[in-house]
Amino acid sequence: MNHTDVEVLSDCSIRSIMMATGNFLKNRAMSSAATTSPSVDKVDGFSRKSVRKAKQKRSQSSSQFRAQGKPIELTPLPLLKDVPAPEQPELFLKKLQQCCTVFDFIDTLSDLKMKEYKRSTLNELVDYVTVSRGYLTEQAYPEVVKMVSHNIFRTLPPSDSNEFDPEEDEPTLEASWPHLQLVYEFFIRFLESQEFQPSIAKKYIDQKFVLQLLELFDSEDPRERDYLKTVLHRIYGKFLGLRAFIRKQINNIFLRFVYETEHFNGVAELLEILGSIINGFALPLKAEHKQFLVKVLIPLHTVRSLSLFHAQLAYCIVQFLEKDPTLTEPVIRGLLKFWPKTCSQKEVMFLGELEEILDVIEPTQFVKIQEPLFKQISRCVSSPHFQVAERALYYWNNEYIMSLIEENSSVILPIMFSSLYRISKEHWNPAIVALVYNVLKAFMEMNSTLFDELTATYKSDRQREKKKEKEREDLWKKLEDLELKRGLRNDGIIPT
Amino acid sequence: MAGADGDDSLYPIAVLIDELRNEDVQLRLNSIKKLSTIALALGVERTRTELLPFLTVLNVYFEYCLAVLSIIYTIYDEDEVLLALAEQLGNFTMLVGGPEYVHCLLPPLESLATVEETVVRDKAVESLRKISQEHSPVDLEVHFEPLVKRLASGDWFTSRTSACGLFSVCYPRVSSTVKAEIRQHFRTLCSDDTPMVRRAAASKLGEFAKVLELDYVKSDIISLFTALASDEQDSVRLLAVEACVSIATLLPQEDLESLVMPTLRQAAEDKSWRVRYMVADKFSELQKAVGPEITKNDLVPAFQNLLKDCEAEVRAAAANKVKEFCENLPEENREQIIMTHILPCVKELVSDTNQHVKSALASVIMGLSTILGKDNTIEHLLPLFLAQLKDECPEVRLNIISNLDCVNEVIGIRQLSQSLLPAIVELAEDAKWRVRLAIIEYMPLLAGQLPLTKSLCRVVVYAIREAATCNLMKLVEKFGAEWAQNTIVPKVLGMANDPNYLHRMTTLFCINALSEACGQDITTKQMLPVVLKMSNDQVANVRFNVAKSLQKIGPVLDSNALQTEVKPVLEKLATDTDMDVKYFAQEAISGTRFTLASLHISTKSDLPF
Numbered sequence A: 001m002n003h004t005d006v007e008v009l010s011d012c013s014i015r016s017i018m019m020a021t022g023n024f025l026k027n028r029a030m031s032s033a034a035t036t037s038p039s040v041d042k043v044d045g046f047s048r049k050s051v052r053k054a055k056q057k058r059s060q061s062s063s064q065f066r067a068q069g070k071p072i073e074l075t076p077l078p079l080l081k082d083v084p085a086p087e088q089p090e091l092f093l094k095k096l097q098q099c100c101t102v103f104d105f106i107d108t109l110s111d112l113k114m115k116e117y118k119r120s121t122l123n124e125l126v127d128y129v130t131v132s133r134g135y136l137t138e139q140a141y142p143e144v145v146k147m148v149s150h151n152i153f154r155t156l157p158p159s160d161s162n163e164f165d166p167e168e169d170e171p172t173l174e175a176s177w178p179h180l181q182l183v184y185e186f187f188i189r190f191l192e193s194q195e196f197q198p199s200i201a202k203k204y205i206d207q208k209f210v211l212q213l214l215e216l217f218d219s220e221d222p223r224e225r226d227y228l229k230t231v232l233h234r235i236y237g238k239f240l241g242l243r244a245f246i247r248k249q250i251n252n253i254f255l256r257f258v259y260e261t262e263h264f265n266g267v268a269e270l271l272e273i274l275g276s277i278i279n280g281f282a283l284p285l286k287a288e289h290k291q292f293l294v295k296v297l298i299p300l301h302t303v304r305s306l307s308l309f310h311a312q313l314a315y316c317i318v319q320f321l322e323k324d325p326t327l328t329e330p331v332i333r334g335l336l337k338f339w340p341k342t343c344s345q346k347e348v349m350f351l352g353e354l355e356e357i358l359d360v361i362e363p364t365q366f367v368k369i370q371e372p373l374f375k376q377i378s379r380c381v382s383s384p385h386f387q388v389a390e391r392a393l394y395y396w397n398n399e400y401i402m403s404l405i406e407e408n409s410s411v412i413l414p415i416m417f418s419s420l421y422r423i424s425k426e427h428w429n430p431a432i433v434a435l436v437y438n439v440l441k442a443f444m445e446m447n448s449t450l451f452d453e454l455t456a457t458y459k460s461d462r463q464r465e466k467k468k469e470k471e472r473e474d475l476w477k478k479l480e481d482l483e484l485k486r487g488l489r490n491d492g493i494i495p496t
Numbered sequence B: 001m002a003g004a005d006g007d008d009s010l011y012p013i014a015v016l017i018d019e020l021r022n023e024d025v026q027l028r029l030n031s032i033k034k035l036s037t038i039a040l041a042l043g044v045e046r047t048r049t050e051l052l053p054f055l056t057v058l059n060v061y062f063e064y065c066l067a068v069l070s071i072i073y074t075i076y077d078e079d080e081v082l083l084a085l086a087e088q089l090g091n092f093t094m095l096v097g098g099p100e101y102v103h104c105l106l107p108p109l110e111s112l113a114t115v116e117e118t119v120v121r122d123k124a125v126e127s128l129r130k131i132s133q134e135h136s137p138v139d140l141e142v143h144f145e146p147l148v149k150r151l152a153s154g155d156w157f158t159s160r161t162s163a164c165g166l167f168s169v170c171y172p173r174v175s176s177t178v179k180a181e182i183r184q185h186f187r188t189l190c191s192d193d194t195p196m197v198r199r200a201a202a203s204k205l206g207e208f209a210k211v212l213e214l215d216y217v218k219s220d221i222i223s224l225f226t227a228l229a230s231d232e233q234d235s236v237r238l239l240a241v242e243a244c245v246s247i248a249t250l251l252p253q254e255d256l257e258s259l260v261m262p263t264l265r266q267a268a269e270d271k272s273w274r275v276r277y278m279v280a281d282k283f284s285e286l287q288k289a290v291g292p293e294i295t296k297n298d299l300v301p302a303f304q305n306l307l308k309d310c311e312a313e314v315r316a317a318a319a320n321k322v323k324e325f326c327e328n329l330p331e332e333n334r335e336q337i338i339m340t341h342i343l344p345c346v347k348e349l350v351s352d353t354n355q356h357v358k359s360a361l362a363s364v365i366m367g368l369s370t371i372l373g374k375d376n377t378i379e380h381l382l383p384l385f386l387a388q389l390k391d392e393c394p395e396v397r398l399n400i401i402s403n404l405d406c407v408n409e410v411i412g413i414r415q416l417s418q419s420l421l422p423a424i425v426e427l428a429e430d431a432k433w434r435v436r437l438a439i440i441e442y443m444p445l446l447a448g449q450l451p452l453t454k455s456l457c458r459v460v461v462y463a464i465r466e467a468a469t470c471n472l473m474k475l476v477e478k479f480g481a482e483w484a485q486n487t488i489v490p491k492v493l494g495m496a497n498d499p500n501y502l503h504r505m506t507t508l509f510c511i512n513a514l515s516e517a518c519g520q521d522i523t524t525k526q527m528l529p530v531v532l533k534m535s536n537d538q539v540a541n542v543r544f545n546v547a548k549s550l551q552k553i554g555p556v557l558d559s560n561a562l563q564t565e566v567k568p569v570l571e572k573l574a575t576d577t578d579m580d581v582k583y584f585a586q587e588a589i590s591g592t593r594f595t596l597a598s599l600h601i602s603t604k605s606d607l608p609f
Helices: A014-027 A085-098 A112-131 A140-152 A177-192 A207-218 A222-238 A240-261 A267-279 A287-297 A310-323 A325-337 A344-360 A363-381 A386-397 A399-407 A409-426 A430-446 A448-489 B006-010 B013-020 B025-033 B035-058 B079-089 B099-112 B118-132 B137-152 B157-164 B167-173 B176-190 B195-211 B214-229 B234-250 B253-259 B261-268 B273-281 B283-307 B312-320 B322-327 B331-350 B355-365 B368-389 B394-401 B404-419 B421-427 B433-441 B443-449 B454-465 B469-479 B481-497 B501-534 B540-556 B559-573 B579-602
Strands: B063-065 B070-072
Touching (some): A085 A112, A177 A222, A207 A240, A222 A240, A240 A287, A287 A325, A325 A344, A386 A399, A430 A448, A448 B035, B025 B035, B137 B157, B137 B176, B176 B214, B253 B283, B283 B322, B322 B355, B331 B355, B331 B368, B355 B394, B368 B394, B394 B421, B481 B501
16 A cells, blocks of 8 residues: 555545535526436346335335344443543443444334443443543554444445435435444544544554445435545545555446446545545646546546536536646546437536536637537537527626637637527527527627628538538448449358 | 459548548447448458558547656547447458458457447457457467457456456367466456456356366366455455356366355355345256255255345345245155245245235245145145235235136136135226236136136126226137127126216227127127117217227128118218218228128128137
């Protein structure tokens, strides 16, 4: 593992990142942009009959592969505050060991007393690590990690992935949350405690631990994912030796998500963490990070459920471009490659993200991609879906983008002209036509000579295009004739 | 050989390549799909020297230039175009000049096999596997095998996953030194540090084991299998379960216990439900692969556990296999095993909390009766069937009804009708139309098996309401015209006065189906008056169906009735205000005249029957 990782984890907390992404969303003049989400019909990849269509919709689930049966007995221990200070560390360890016992929460009636006992013990432990001093002996580390592992690491239960729409349906909540929450709470306090020493903890919080932690991000319970986010962020911050490993495993999760299953509940949370990680990348960027951008983040745009994590994804992308503007070209080309073909909602999201990118683009980078970029924008402007057309036409309200267009009007105007001219006459939606007139007017003011020229040649250009079309058809016809003729003349032309 | 043909020079490669480069994706896609046409136009020589190198460049999305830390794009293309390309190239052998030259297809396919998009990559691998068969053994070693090696040691995970699918096609045809190398590469990929590659390797493990010599299966494959089956990721472990089937088939019986069973036992108790699900899903295959002895000692308890698993997914998968598992048990103590070990679990599943578990069970449970014989079925299974027939979940009821025939074979009609018929009759009034539909679909079958009872008639009446006309005909054929006249016809005709026009139309549909089977007498005397009366219906849909019915029953009627009764009504309908009624009335008139003519010629001799 690379222990000399120089990058710094930005100190802005997760909270502020969430705010940043939130603002980011508001900043884009979404106006009437799509608010309805595409139905997220995710495929588990894992062939399974959808077994949970049960009409009594379970709101809770838990999958501890447990031995059925026997009631659990824990011997009550005295409160930590009731014993003399020197005995406390010993008692602390005993309590940690007791809390390793895991209860069955699906059976709501079993072990009620013991469940309550464990809950109060956990509460006590949370308070204890927050306020106490000198409790963290070296022996405590393995016990803490053991207790946390016993409680949080489990195989997640089967999900309703076939029908579950995270934007519509209530998520399935974790049944054992009353305990689980306190365990997470305890662990975070432990990691944040002033006495916490990563040099000792790294023996126990290792790669295997992190791997299991990452798998939990697939939890359907948003409360759990929220805690996990904080936990992972703290671990990333404190354990330099695990950073590269964590990034790599997140890579793998994303790649599997994009190319294999299209199902993972914690993408947005992981992206949020990455947002703060990227923020702290040292310059110049390592090849590994660029590869992550181009080969993982960009393909994430292809996923059907993009709407669920698009804000966080776009934030990460813009972070990268602010770090290193030379990445603009590959990013925009990547977006153009994965431009949605059939999903208008996604197209609107892409246009929003693109505007964010254009907001920070350097003029030298703009020149490099303006041609393919505006070919796409010209297609969007003439989209019959008015939200797409409208979102694209809003670019002309953005002063910075306008200034870029103006500087390069001789290139952009010819690309845009024919679609603008056509929709100004043909589009069904009057609002779009009005917007198009404004854009045409702006172009006319920018470069009236070119504008007049294009207007004059519009007709002949169309005719030329038609002729070319015809030529292509003829070519293919000739080729087919040729193939036919050969087939007829010489059946044995292909050696067998 | 073509190539010097004058036509070819008309199409310089530049023009064709221009087409492949067209800005419009659709056009690009079209031209890729016509790649064979282009190749044909170019002739084999130029295809090899000019077209293929171009295609190799075409699919390079971006070349990562780490040295200068900048990213250089050549032609990046839509995955859809690349997919078409990958598919085309698999059929290109003849177009580049036959097996002798097939290796020149490798470079473009190699770069396609490294593309991120899984669909493209898989297609490229499929094409590579296909053309590997067309390589001579020498070419395979000189050209194909190095490609596999390059992919296997590629930087990015995509090429390594692709390599996994290519080992097994070249292994049998190369020298032993190269074989050793291939085995080494496969070993490396099985412990790759990206889970994607390990998954790819695990999914090809069984296939690769099949082409290996037995000694290497024992020495190499088993250790890889054990390692993959205890991988940290459950997505890898579950693929090892699949491989288990092929591996167990390859090994001699005496080695199974020591080499395969520990891993299989562990998988059946894996902490991840996905792995246990996979074991349940593959249970019959596993059972066949390990043989009767191990099945008896090991798989029976494992299967019991799966049937009692805490996850419904696993229970449902296991429930699906109950019948197959029982069928494949060793004959000598099959009954004893089922009765003491399996049946108690099955009984519990009948009242499972999850409906999918119950419906999975319901779809196979009837099959147990053939295995257990008459007495056991009556004593132990019938109560379960009855419980499931009354289950609150319609799918469960449906699955039971759909499998009634196999029980009948075992316990005989009397027993079946006594015990199950009341429940079935109840289902004919089920609230779920799918259940009613299933009953109707099974009606002729039931009728064949059950004695004609009053309750059956009630079922038939419901069938009529559901307009199951085609089944109605079969029933009448079975029980005769007299039965129809007494039981069905009155019901049918009664519906002609129903306030709901859909039911009135049902009358017409039933008459269409019944007239032929009932014969001229009943049709003319009982059905025709009703039909004629309905020509005055308020609803146009009913009226034009009257026209259709008249045309349909025309052949069965005698010519007198046709002339005096049918014709005036049709003529009246032909002047109806509704367009459709007019149209069908006119159709009927022209159709009926034709039958009139034929009736005159052949008199009455060719009536139906």
